[in-house]
Amino acid sequence: MSLLKAVGFALSLGAVVTVANAADKTVSYKQDVMPILQTSCGECHSKGGKGTAKSGLLLDSYEHVMKGTKYGPIIDPGHSVNSVLVQVIEGKQVNPSIRMPHGGVHLSDASIKVIKEWVDQGAKNN
């Protein structure tokens, strides 16, 4: 193998490793989840917002996200399927009228995936 070919081979190996890492990367609350919640939910689920007024749910900090609504938590760490947070953004709840964001543009599949993975990884404050 010529030196150039060897270098090319090493580089492509590197690329494969990078892709594999991206697949089971740890999702970060601060870097990945918080920006989605701020952009898509902040308008109604922050102090004085109508979603907060009705449900008691604030989505402006990790502590508030974990606290949930006035009825209780919306996240079951490690189990996205059981988490109300995931159910309302996927729109899989029995009542489609509570799909979130309320009346707004639905989250992209990529954003839903980020939130699901974060919950399945234990919904950490990372």
Ligand code: HEC
């Ligand atoms: C345009 C306003 C609005 C936006 C944006 C919004 N919500 Fe809501 N949300 C509401 C209202 C109002 C309620 C009270 C329940 C109802 O009347 O449907 C609510 C309730 C909820 C509940 C409680 C549902 C239950 O069954 O107890 C969750 C969880 C929730 N929102 C999550 C979110 C998430 C996550 C986002 C962002 C992806 C979001 N919301 C964006 C208005 C909004």
